[in-house]
Amino acid sequence: MTKAFLTDTAVRVLRTFLQAFVGALGLDGADVIHASWTQALAVAGSAAFLAVLTAFAATPAPVAPQDAPQDAPVK
Template identity: 50%
Template structure:
């Protein structure tokens, strides 16, 4: 089990957090471009920040399950 007090846990959590924020920002601004949503950069960044915070909180709440996510990683199964 991965503990949230290890460097590996926080590296993986950081990677997932950045990826989640980037995906949310790209999706939000893409929907704005197509006219589905009416948002500006500030609103898009706020949504991305909220998604990043939720990614960190999910990782912390799942810290005893084998990784920062709710499933174990391939390396841990080997």
């Protein structure tokens, strides 16, 4: 994991958390669903957790360095 990966993941998680939180409260204000603050926090926390899992799942596995070819010319 690089510093850039961790920074990007933190930004993505924060954005996802805030979007879900504001969305849950906005739907409550629009009288679509009835969510308390704790329920909105639970929804936002769940979305943030899934964003972390997605970031790790989307990261390619590190590639091992290639060994020297077996039939390299001998000097």
